[in-house]
Amino acid sequence: FSTYVSWWIRQAITRSIADQARTIRIPVHMIETINKLNRISRQMLQEMGREPTPEELGERMEMPEDKIRKVLKIAKEPISMETPIGDDEDSHLGDFIEDSTMQSPIDVATVESLKEATRDVLSGLTAREAKVLRMRFGIDMNTDHTLEEVGKQFDVTRER
Template sequence: ETGLTIEQVKDINRRMSIGEAKARRAKKEMVEANLRLVISIAKKYTNRGLQFLDLIQEGNIGLMKAVDKFEYRRGYKFSTYATWWIRQAITRSIADQARTIRIPVHMIETINKLNRISRQMLQEMGREPTPEELAERMLMPEDKIRKVLKIAKEPISMETPIGDDEDSHLGDFIEDTTLELPLDSATSESLRSATHDVLAGLTAREAKVLRMR
């Protein structure tokens, strides 16, 4: 018989547990090292329907996603890469709180395709693609790409009716990228206290500016 012994199985499980613990610790350190980046981006989205701390929380979710997907071997800067994911998480959250407008189904499909290709190009280049680069990849006129980008960045409610069907809403058509990955839930809790520590470490002037926003 060629099966593993009980001791070998135990040893494999032990090594896997150690590996998972190291991954959690490394991820936590990388996230905490970039909390100020989340705060600086979140500041630009105040007065858009969400409290500042909620914006930070949403930005943290994007940051964790960036940590999961970042490929350091490609040699590009993590902060440039993470900025896209943080903005994506924050603007998506704002959309849930925002005004309702009617959007044609074909436009939703185009927005989804643009977001998907934009993510692919971000992964390849380590930065956000320009409208010109997106137009070339998607085989679309650049002015149309700019129009779609503008619509995609507008705050839109997830309850927005789509087409003529009153039972169909925008949220039904948008792919769900908010589900927490396995290590995310383990990181989220400690991240909240780390965020408060960073906020507490702001200078008096920075804190005053934030309170006034």
């Protein structure tokens, strides 16, 4: 029993640190792989006098190169979006990331211009003609309608 106690305690401490040390939790087996990779990388740095390539690490660890690259990617610490940028540190990293859900100002202006032009054209038509066009093309509506649906609404054939 006493032979293993120190190793069990050491393992429990190491696993506890691995579980709680990072912002994003990484599974313990992956932490152990990262630690092994770092240890071997330091050894190879001492031997070769330079950082080892993923291919060299893969050979030494008997792992495929793509797995080594994935482990290296997982090992990177996340960067806060609030990280100050610039000399004055008045900007944050998050300020420079594009919000792809927002439309560009030029697109918004173009759409508004087209809506205004469409309203102008429709205002010059009779109420019936304007409603036919609105229904057919879905202008200011949830959906557009078929010729048959528009015809039924106005009690005419779809060709008319």
